[in-house]
Amino acid sequence: MRQSLSRGVPLVAALLMGLSTMPTAVGSADAAAPGARPGSACAPHDRPTVPGAEHQQTACLPDLTTAGLAGTAYTDTADQAGLSAKGTKNPSGVPGLQIDGYFPDTSRSNATHGWRHDAQFVIRLPERWNDGLVVTGAPGTRKQYATDALISDQILALGYAYAATDKGNSGPDFFMDGKRPGDAVAEWNRRTTELTRAARKAVAQRYGHAPRRTYMTGISNGGYLTRWQLENHPELYDGGVDWEGALWTADGGGLLGSLPVTVARALGRATDEDLLKAGFAPGSQFLWPYHEKAYWGVTQKIYRAEFDPSYDPDCPGSSAGSTAPEILAPCASDADYDYAARPSSVHRAVRRVALTGRIGRPLITLHGDLDTLLPIATDSDVYERMVTGQGRSRLHRYYTVEGGTHVDSLYDTFPELLRPVLPCYRSAFTALVSWVEDGSAPPADRTIARPTGGDVVNSCALS
Structure with a gap:
């Protein structure tokens, strides 16, 4: 146990400092997502322009998932380190178009691609598209590829287009961005809105029409962004999944x-x-x-x-x-x-960046009861009361994950005491889609009990 804990500290330090090592991995081809429809193969004439972007690079890739991208310039596995449990199964074999770029910005904390330019984003457009778009923002002080394994892989396999932002600043010195206190966090919200609008237009260029459904989601600071967007820009989204979002009041x-x-x-x-x-x-x-x-x-x-x-x-x-x-x-x-x-x-x-609980679209919140960075009692328990106080409880479901903590990698050290939240998150996203698109209400607010057996790393039933 001591050895595992001591290894974790340098890992977190490396992430904070932006150090990057990207091991190689071999992709595999999986069956196409059920319900997805084929689009035309990548070609120069149908590569979209991201509105408002100062710079963009487009690549037609045989696999947009981390299995195919690890060790390339199209993802950063170091920025994903520590977020998932060993044994997590991710889909692969999703061909399509990837757009990397940045919007105009004056700060320089993000050195990805050697650009030294903030407001970087990634947009992924699978060949087989299901008419939907999922948007997220980086957790913690990480960057745009941080949730590739947690979110992007699964979303792409389901046929969704995917867009992620670095939030406009990153790293442990993020607070130096801006002129006034709170400017850096306020930019997170602005950049997420900016990317959502631009990604919707890029999707329309690629496939011939705008997404019929747009979902917002994220973990930690990305969960905060999800709450804020559904409160302040519900016109852009159809719903969201908030995984242990940070609370600002x-x-x-x-x-x-x-x-x-x-x-x-x-x-x-x-x-x-x-x-x-x-x-x-x-x-x-x-x-x-x-x-x-x-x-x-x-x-x-x-x-x-x-x-x-x-x-x-x-x-x-x-x-x-x-x-x-x-x-x-x-x-x-x-x-x-x-x-x-x-x-x-x-x-x-x-x-300036506070949440109110006044959500305008369906939202599912998940939070581990053993979260030791954002304690559930001072975070999502409070947010649930805020939503209820605004008379929006009909739009909200709140699931407490027994044995869940802030990062799933700690399960590998304490498998007898913890459980990963990721499989519950994936079940929650499925439930959100059914809620929005089919009118099938998710289970009522509840605690998801920690199972005593089975594949706890890859399965979770909400009810």
């Missing part, structure tokens, strides 16, 4: 409410009981050592720097750090951080 809670006590505990100034009182789940203590080393300190300091840079201008200062230990180290001052006591300007910065 002007009155506090969320990350800036739960994480300061973890810094205090690391400094010996808080107890385990204090973490439980702050909302961390009873029974999640076995996950705390890993999160203390790899997540808690860096997450608190970079998001506090985004919304409240004047609290401690010397930490993280102009950067979260240049080495892994510097990046992962907490700011000691964050042990005393009290969002409620901060000036109104800080609350206004958060209010």
